[in-house]
Amino acid sequence: MSYLRVVGLVAAKDLRTELRSREQAVSLLVFALLILVVFHFAFDVTVPDFTAFGPGMLWVAFTFSGVLALNHAFRIEREQDRIDGILSAPIDRSAFYLGKVLSTVIFMAAVEVVLVPLAAILFNRAFDGRLALTAAALLLNLVGFAAVGTLFAAVTTATRRSEMLLPLLLFPAAVPIALAAVRTTGHLLAGRPFERFAHWVWLSVAYDLIFLAVAVLLFDFAIDE
Amino acid sequence: MTGGASAPAVRLARVVRHYGGVAALDGVNLTVAAGESILLLGANGAGKTTLLRVLALLARPTAGDYLLFGEPTRRGGDRLEQRRRLGFLAHQSWLYEHLTAEENLRFHAGLHGLRPDGAAIEAALDAVGLPGRRADPVRTYSRGMQQRLALARVLLHRPDLLLLDEPFTGLDREGAGRLRALLKRHAAGRTLILATHDVAEALPLATRVVVLAGGRLVADRPTAGLTVAGVEALDRQGSPAPAAAGPWAAGPPTA
Numbered sequence: 329m330s331y332l333r334v335v336g337l338v339a340a341k342d343l344r345t346e347l348r349s350r351e352q353a354v355s356l357l358v359f360a361l362l363i364l365v366v367f368h369f370a371f372d373v374t375v376p377d378f379t380a381f382g383p384g385m386l387w388v389a390f391t392f393s394g395v396l397a398l399n400h401a402f403r404i405e406r407e408q409d410r411i412d413g414i415l416s417a418p419i420d421r422s423a424f425y426l427g428k429v430l431s432t433v434i435f436m437a438a439v440e441v442v443l444v445p446l447a448a449i450l451f452n453r454a455f456d457g458r459l460a461l462t463a464a465a466l467l468l469n470l471v472g473f474a475a476v477g478t479l480f481a482a483v484t485t486a487t488r489r490s491e492m493l494l495p496l497l498l499f500p501a502a503v504p505i506a507l508a509a510v511r512t513t514g515h516l517l518a519g520r521p522f523e524r525f526a527h528w529v530w531l532s533v534a535y536d537l538i539f540l541a542v543a544v545l546l547f548d549f550a551i552d553e
Numbered sequence: 554m555t556g557g558a559s560a561p562a563v564r565l566a567r568v569v570r571h572y573g574g575v576a577a578l579d580g581v582n583l584t585v586a587a588g589e590s591i592l593l594l595g596a597n598g599a600g601k602t603t604l605l606r607v608l609a610l611l612a613r614p615t616a617g618d619y620l621l622f623g624e625p626t627r628r629g630g631d632r633l634e635q636r637r638r639l640g641f642l643a644h645q646s647w648l649y650e651h652l653t654a655e656e657n658l659r660f661h662a663g664l665h666g667l668r669p670d671g672a673a674i675e676a677a678l679d680a681v682g683l684p685g686r687r688a689d690p691v692r693t694y695s696r697g698m699q700q701r702l703a704l705a706r707v708l709l710h711r712p713d714l715l716l717l718d719e720p721f722t723g724l725d726r727e728g729a730g731r732l733r734a735l736l737k738r739h740a741a742g743r744t745l746i747l748a749t750h751d752v753a754e755a756l757p758l759a760t761r762v763v764v765l766a767g768g769r770l771v772a773d774r775p776t777a778g779l780t781v782a783g784v785e786a787l788d789r790q791g792s793p794a795p796a797a798a799g800p801w802a803a804g805p806p807t808a
Contacts, residue, residue: 333663334663334664337660337663337664341649341652341656341660344651344652344656345649345651345652348651348652348690349651404649408645408646408647408648409643409644409645409647410645410647410648410649412609412611412641412643412645412647413647413661413664414664415611416609416610416611416636416639416641417636417661417664417665418633418634418636418637418664418665418666419633419664420633552613
C-alpha cells in the first residue's frame with residue numbers, strides 16, 4: 329500500500345473528526361487568543377516595541393496552544409484503545425507519525441491564520457506586504473515544532489501524566505526551532521531583507537529535516553509498548 | 554505469504570509476559586493448527602486478554618518464542634504480512650465516535666490497503682445487522698451496535714487468524730445469533746481464537762477448548778463430546794478456589 333496514502337488517510341481522519349467535534353479548534357484558538365490579550369494588557373506594547381517583543385509573544389501563543397494540539401492528537405487515539413487499531417494494521421508506523429504531523433501542522437496553521445492578523449490589529453503592526461514569506465517562515469517553523477512534538481506526544485500520552493511530561497520533554501528539544509522562529513518573525517516584522525535572517529531560515533530547514541528523519545526512524549520504537 | 558502451507562497458525566513456546574512484577578502469562582505453550590477454532594476460557598485475570606494481545610502482536614512476550622503463520626514475530630521479521638493476516642476484536646471497539654460507520658470502515662479498510670466500494674460497505678454492515686446505518690455517526694450507536702460495527706471492521710479484510718475478546722458483550726439474542734452465524738461462515742478454513750465467559754454461545758463454534766489460570770495453561774482438549782455444562786466445569790477448574798487451601802492445592806487439573 330502506498331505510504332503516502334496512509335499519511336493522507338490518518339490526516340484526513342483527524343481533520344474530519346475535528347470538523348465534526350470541534351473539540352480542539354475552539355480550545356486552541358481561545359487559549360492562543362487569551363495569551364495574546366494577556367500580553368497586550370500586561371506590557372502595553374507600543375508599535376516599535378512590538379517589533380522586539382511581538383515575535384516572542386506570538387510564538388509563546390503558538391507553542392503553548394501547540395502543546396494542547398499535540399496532547400489531543402494522541403489522547404484521541406489512546407481513548408478506547410484506538411491506537412491498537414493503528415498498531416495492529418499492516419502499515420509502516422512512520423506513515424501514521426507523518427499523518428499526525430500533517431494534521432497537527434494544519435490545526436496549528438489554522439490558529440496562526442487567525443492569530444497573526446489579530447496580532448497585527450491589536451498591536452497596529454503589519455508584516456509590510458511580505459505575506460508569502462511570512463507564511464512560509466511560520467509554516468517552516470510549525471513543521472519543526474510538530475515533528476518533534478508528535479514524537480514526544482506519542483510517548484508521553486501513554487503515561488498518566490502526559491499533560492505535564494510533554495512540555496517538560498518538548499520545550500528543551502524545541503529551543504532551536506523556537507529561537508529560529510522568533511528571530512525570523514522579528515526580522516520579517518522589522519522589514520529587513522531576507523539575507524539578514526537567511527541563516528535562521530536554514531536552521532529551521534535543517535531542524536525540520538533532522539527531526540523528521542530521526543522521528544521516522546524512531547517512531548516504531550517510540551510507539552511500541 | 555509467510556510460512557509453509559502446513560505450518561501451524563500459532564505456536565507459543567514457554568511464553569512469559571510480565572506487567573511490572575506480575576506474570577500475566579507464565580510459560581504458556583500452545584499450538585493452533587490452521588483452521589482450528591479455539592474457545593479460550595479462564596477467570597478474570599487469568600491472562601486471556603494478555604494472551605490475545607500477544608497473539609495480535611500488540612504485546613511482546615517477556616520471554617519465550619512466538620511463531621505466527623510459521624514465522625518468528627520478532628522485530629525486523631515480516632510483521633507487516635503477519636498483521637495483514639490478523640484480525641482482532643478487542644474489549645474496546647477502536648471506533649471513532651464522531652465518524653460515521655462508513656468512514657470508520659473505510660479508515661480501517663484503508664489501513665489494510667483496501668478500497669471497498671459503497672456496495673461492499675453496505676454488505677459488511679448488512680452482515681452484522683446494521684443495514685441502512687452507514688451514514689450515522691458512531692456516537693449515535695448503542696453499545697451493542699458498536700460491537701456489531703467493530704465486528705464488521707475486523708472481518709472486512711478477511712483475516713486468516715481471527716482473535717475475539719468477549720465478542721458477545723453488549724449483543725442481544727438476535728445479535729449473538731447473527732455473530733455466531735457470521736463467525737461460522739468466516740471460520741471455514743480460517744483460524745479462530747475466541748475468549749469469552751459465554752460458553753453456551755461460543756461452544757458450537759469451537760473445535761477445542763483451552764483454559765488459562767494464573768497465566769498458565771491448565772486445560773486443553775477437543776470440544777467433541779463436551780456439553781456446555783462440561784466446558785463450564787472445565788472452566789471452573791481454572792478458577793481460583795475460595796477456600797484457604799489455595800487454588801492449586803491439589804495440583805492443576807488434568808485435561
